[in-house]
Amino acid sequence: xxxxxxxxxxxxxxxxxxxxxxxxxxxxxxxxxxxxxxxxxxxxxxxxxxxxxxxxxxxxxxxxxxxxxxxxxxxxxxxxxxxxxxxxxxxxxxxxxxxxxxxxxxxxxxxxxxxxxxxxxxxxxxxxxxxxxxxxxxxxxxxxxxxxxxxxxxxxxxxxxx
Numbered sequence: 001x002x003x004x005x006x007x008x009x010x011x012x013x014x015x016x017x018x019x020x021x022x023x024x025x026x027x028x029x030x031x032x033x034x035x036x037x038x039x040x041x042x043x044x045x046x047x048x049x050x051x052x053x054x055x056x057x058x059x060x061x062x063x064x065x066x067x068x069x070x071x072x073x074x075x076x077x078x079x080x081x082x083x084x085x086x087x088x089x090x091x092x093x094x095x096x097x098x099x100x101x102x103x104x105x106x107x108x109x110x111x112x113x114x115x116x117x118x119x120x121x122x123x124x125x126x127x128x129x130x131x132x133x134x135x136x137x138x139x140x141x142x143x144x145x146x147x148x149x150x151x152x153x154x155x156x157x158x159x160x161x162x
């Protein structure tokens with residue numbers, strides 16, 4: 001088994017690249033060593049070791065890719081949060097302008113602001129109810145749970161089929 005490093009990662013551990021990931025060498029050296037044993041147990045042991053290393057390397061690769069994408073999402077979401085903050089503060093002026101418009105149309109100023117406040121409360125209640133209905137529908141990822149259970153059962157009892 002050898003170690004693969006990402007770009008910018010040096011053997012002494014310094015660098016801004018990816019951390020070392022174990023990998024299966026693609027040379028005939030290990031194949032000759034395994035073939036020299038001439039036992040089924042040795043072959044199975046070698047295959048299981050290589051499968052284990054392969055799975056660990058795939059999981060490590062997936063974690064590294066997800067981590068890199070998560071950093072992009074976080075840096076992009078900062079701009080969306082700033083835009084949303086400005087939008088939320090500007091809504092105050094919109095509602096104030098609507099209330100003043102109603103007052104200019106002949107309503108008492110207090111009635112105009114009361115009407116705007118009531119519409120805002122009803123809107124918040126409707127949006128809260130819709131959000132509650134969406135959250136109530138959330139369920140556990142059943143297919144993922146089933147596959148993990150099947151994989152665990154297959155690995156704990158090799159050779160048995162359900």
